Amino acid sequence: MSRAILSAAPPPDLGPAAPPPAAPGGGAAAPEAQPSAWTRRLRRHGGAIRAGLVGAASIALFVLAWHVVTENRMNLYVRFGNVPSPSDVLASADAALGSSQFLTHILTSCRRILYGFALAAALAIPLGLLMGRFKLLREMIFPVSEVLRPIPAIAWVPMAIMLWPSNEESIVFITFLGSFFPILLNTLHGMATVDPVLGRAARCLGASEAAVFREVYLPATLPQIFTGLTVGMGVAWVSLIAAEMISGQFGIGYFTWEAYSLVQYPDIVLGMITIGLLGLASSFAIRLLGRVLMPWSAAR
Secondary structure, eight states: OHHHHHHHSOOOOOOSOOOOOOOTTSSOOOOOOOOOHHHHHHHHTHHHHHHHHHHHHHHHHHHHHHHHHHHTTOEESEEOSSSOOHHHHHHHHHHHHTSHHHHHHHHHHHHHHHHHHHHHHHHHHHHHHHHHHOHHHHHHHHHHHHHHTTSOGGGGHHHHHHHSSSHHHHHHHHHHHHHHHHHHHHHHHHHHTSOHHHHHHHHHTTOOHHHHIIIIIHHHHHHHHHHHHHHHHHHHHHHHHHHHHHHOSSSHHHHHHHHHHTTOHHHHHHHHHHHHHHHHHHHHHHHHHHHHHOHHHHHO
16 A cells, blocks of 8 residues: 555656756857858768879879989989970870871770770670570580680781771771670679579569569679779770771871881870870779769769
8 A cells, every 4th residue: 555655646846957058158058050061061072082182192293203203314224214204295295186186096096995895885794694694505605705805805906807897897896805805704793693582582573584684683783794894994995005006097006106106205105194094084984874873882
């Protein structure tokens, strides 16, 4: 009985609640200031800004070191006596950009890369998906691809000239070969990493084989596919430049080799820098496309 009375008794009166702490000077506490839009944007993109600044500083240091060793004609076992300085290359770039011939070389190489790389992606990605899905197809094609893959692109130049009726088609074919195998192997590797339980679950829910490919295998393989596309683009540029140096009449590779034949050293470096910038822009475009198609990967 006494326990029931105690439990039913109201709680003791503890008095009024304590007031919130006052701000210094006796006034009410000010609300916490919210960060501005610029501050929030800076916090969100701080890593990218820092990476850009570090990259710009590293390039500046590289150009400075290049300027020092070439202006002083240093011979540190590697002979820099004949290497043009940054100012010489800048003067060569100014003259080349004022000529339509240099722009023609760039556009020709970009057109060849676009044709060869697009054809390689259009064939290698579906073939890699099918090889990863059907064991018999993989057993038929994989040994042949492994025999052809180690052959360097430059070894294909004589065969390509015999196979195709024009130099333009043979150069595009060599570019295609350079990018085909990295895309194929990465797509095949991506299919091998997909959990088979996902495919069986989709089929149990009534999905057709095409729907399983579209909704399960393709999204799960996209990261490896874009890795293959990035690697394939780099190999495509290597293959293209080698083909243009041997059998081309236009293109940035031909421009670089012609500069060597004419002993125009600043033009050689200009061609090399142009190749690097074009390759960088191509890889950046692929990564940007990957972020658009894989927003979940960008969110991580």
